[in-house]
Amino acid sequence: MTAPFISIAWPQLMVALSLVTISGAVSVYYQLKLEKDLAIGAVRTFVQLLAMGYVLNILFGLNNALLVMGLYAVMAFFSVRIVHGRVKEKSISYLFPTTAAVLFSCTLITMLVTKVVIGADPWWNPQYFIPIGGMVAGNSMNALAISLERFFSELRTRRDEVEMMLCHGADYKEATVDIFRKALRAGMIPSINAMMGVGLVSIPGMMTGQILAGANPEEAVRYQIVVMFMLVASTALSSIIVLLLVRRRCFSPAMTLLLRNGNGK
């Protein structure tokens, strides 16, 4: 019996790789100096996805809850690392807030979706838990980076305003209420906007993948709807958690703004 989709052989994969050279050519022609990043990115895509494919194959065979959770923890760890690479603020430590946000929100949403919505049995079934968890962690990672970047940049540019509020007797929450709101909105908006264009402008990755793999488009659509809703929930939850924890760390017990400039002031 033949597979319900066209399998991609290695030579075809190499042809696809050549598509990256288009980006490379643009970078060389306009001297964007992106060639190194592009090469590293292409190699990492290849290696990381192939490794993930092998690991998933093994996991599906072993069906072991601890191993599934271990792989999920590795994915969460890398999402935290990537957030740290993207957010430039160095005067406040946000390792714990980011880790807490990813672990809590992503695990909760992924468990809810696999157990309650999809009804997978067991709930950690790697066929569902790993791809769903990966999507949640990936989107939360973007939301966290956007929220944190926005929060820190607003706090720096509006330092005088925050200090003015503190000087009038505001606590740190009152002094940053508008900045907090803006950062939270910035983190949530991409996943909300994605709901607007889905089906009209874009056919999202998961649905595309299922259709290419031969699934009934109506089935694929139902999964995609679940995915869209879960991403909206997880980005909101992770952004709120990280901002609540990071905001507290930006102020001393004396309600003094700890975010300093290069000269210490």
Next chain:
Amino acid sequence: MTTQTLDKTALDTPILEFKNVNFSWPGGHGLSDVSFAVPAGQFVLISGPSGAGKSTLLRLAVRLEEVAQGEILLRGSPIDTFNPPELRTRVGFVQQTPVILAGTVRENLLMPFTLQVRKGIPVPDDNVLLEWLEKLALENVALDADALTLSVGQKQRLCLIRSVLPKPDAICFDEPTSSLDRESRECVERVAEDLAGQGIAILMVSHTSYHPACPHMHVTVADGKVEVLS
């Protein structure tokens, strides 16, 4: 460094008192062994070269910076024994650059009364606000006007009113007149002097050519050292 010898009774209950205060920025410079007391109604003029630590002195009084050694007392109690928002309701601070929030003049003036720390405190009515606007030559500014459209001088005077309305025991002015024209500057200085006359302790960082009309204490800051002149 000397301690100002003023009227003894007044010194017995100073509103603010710096006692052997030391502070240093990460770069090394700061303030060392600062001691002086500010009784109720005292106008303290603080002057000195740029970067000498004048603003730092005021920021320490409202705990925007933390004292490394020594202590600052508010009515005899160390300021770190106060809840920070509570401390800042008693010691006001007017920044060098006026900070105005998006909204009307009324909303800006009443902002301090929207904060949790002043919950239950009566909010000044429009008559009180209009009186203050008039006192600071802002009678042409409507309470419903967009505060962001005001000039720098008008905004600075608005900031002064906003700090005075909650009736603090002391107000720290960090060069409030540096970016003002002569008329606005004199207006701010006159009101600050009036406030001292009403028993509020005033600490004002200002240019050396300014001589308050009211009795005052002159504090000079240079190279982290503070000298108190009569």
